[in-house]
Amino acid sequence: MKAEHIAKRFGDVEVLRGVSLQVGRGDLVSIIGPSGCGKSTFLRCLNCLEIPDHGSITAMGVRIERAGGRWTRADDHAAHRLRSHVGMVFQSFNLFAHLSVLDNIVLAPRVVKGEPAQIAREQAMILLEKVGLADVARRYPATLSGGQQQRAAIARALAMRPEIMLYDEPTSALDPIVAEEVLAVMRTLDEEGMTQIVVTHDMRFAQQASDTVIYMDGGQIIESGPPDMLCVNPTDERTRRFLRTVL
Numbered sequence: 001m002k003a004e005h006i007a008k009r010f011g012d013v014e015v016l017r018g019v020s021l022q023v024g025r026g027d028l029v030s031i032i033g034p035s036g037c038g039k040s041t042f043l044r045c046l047n048c049l050e051i052p053d054h055g056s057i058t059a060m061g062v063r064i065e066r067a068g069g070r071w072t073r074a075d076d077h078a079a080h081r082l083r084s085h086v087g088m089v090f091q092s093f094n095l096f097a098h099l100s101v102l103d104n105i106v107l108a109p110r111v112v113k114g115e116p117a118q119i120a121r122e123q124a125m126i127l128l129e130k131v132g133l134a135d136v137a138r139r140y141p142a143t144l145s146g147g148q149q150q151r152a153a154i155a156r157a158l159a160m161r162p163e164i165m166l167y168d169e170p171t172s173a174l175d176p177i178v179a180e181e182v183l184a185v186m187r188t189l190d191e192e193g194m195t196q197i198v199v200t201h202d203m204r205f206a207q208q209a210s211d212t213v214i215y216m217d218g219g220q221i222i223e224s225g226p227p228d229m230l231c232v233n234p235t236d237e238r239t240r241r242f243l244r245t246v247l
């Protein structure tokens, strides 16, 4: 996946100022940086949940190019194709409260892809097994712990068979022990070759699990590199100051 010169403003506020990033297949990239620096906005631009004003996104043979003009029907079509390759997981899980865990996972394959019920359910059970939730498949989200809900959200995203997974602070609402269960699922996906981009405040995970850590500040990428290089010996003073406060 490649993003080039992504720019985005909300009213007078220039939130992203030409952010470029290339993520290799199977890589796990963590995006860190101070609150409000544009991490989530950038992540959301990657699957056009937020429409960039300028710049381009290329992934899985789909290219979206923006030059400040109107968002057209053709752009919409391209964004739809892009999203069919990309799963997204949010901080607040966003599960459907009125559906069981199993039905949460079955829903999109049934409705969007028209998969037969039996196949969608079998696939969902395989995914629930994978994230350690097979025994709670019939329960409703409200009866699960935060970590279980987040793992169900990951299974739901995986049910659409994405090649790329985006996570927006997946463990920020969780205590460290429960967060570890979620991070373990992401590590397993990494071992299986899934491409993953994670906005996170969890520096330990960023350091231990990432191929690349991106440090953003002020709507720009200030520094990027392998976790050791970035976290042990950052070249930029702002990066050093940020890491001193979080490590």
Ligand SMILES: Nc1ncnc2c1ncn2[C@@H]1O[C@H](COP(=O)(O)OP(=O)(O)OP(=O)(O)O)[C@@H](O)[C@H]1O
Pocket: 010, 013, 015, 033, 034, 035, 036, 037, 038, 039, 040, 041, 042
């Ligand atoms: N839909 C929106 N409308 C207006 N302003 C927005 C919108 N979304 C984000 N912003 C603003 O853009 C800036 C960047 O927000 P963003 O959520 O991308 O930062 P972040 O680095 O992910 O922060 P955090 O770590 O606190 O989640 C903030 O000033 C935020 O208020």
